[in-house]
Amino acid sequence: ADIYGRRKIMIFGSFIRAIGGTLSAIAPNKWVFLCCQMVVGLGIGMGGVIPVLALEFTPNKYRVPCITSGTLGVYSGKSIVAIAGYFLVEPLGWRWFTAATALPCFVVAILTFLIPESPRYLIVSGQEDKAMEAIQQTAKWNKVTLPADLKVHVYDSETLGSFREILSRHRR
Secondary structure: OOOOOHHHHHHHHHHHHHHHHHHHHOOOOHHHHHHHHHHHHHHHHHOOHHHHHHHHOOOHHHHHHHHHHHHHHHHHHHHHHHHHHHHHHHHHOHHHHHHHHHHHHHHHHHHHOOOOOOHHHHHHOOOHHHHHHHHHHHHHHOOOOOOOOOOOOOOOHHHHOOHHHHOOHHHO
């Protein structure tokens, strides 16, 4: 996400889930179905950027309720799908049910085009003007007035650290 941007990963992951789910519904055999479900799993893995992106646009005092309600929504949705599957797979067939569960992924992918890219990603990638625009848009949505002298701080790659540094002996 730090290379391509959180928003792009979110859009790509949602489309991957939707396409994999749709192809699962028309799979001619169990092996194609299994491959399609692996594609869905790849898209689900990319969904990990969603809460991070959402929290970047949330004021500090609302971050805990935001992530809590988001998590509650995800698991409530999974429970609803499981219950609906229990009642609907028999009359509709598993193919229709599988296709229907892919539909929200298309909706999420399309709606994600409406939100700005992550300000952190834009700053790290050297796009300070776009980062400032994203911050100003977010402030407008949150009805917050930004300080007139607000400036973004550009980090160089040496101040960001690396994965190797996390595993170094002095961090243990």
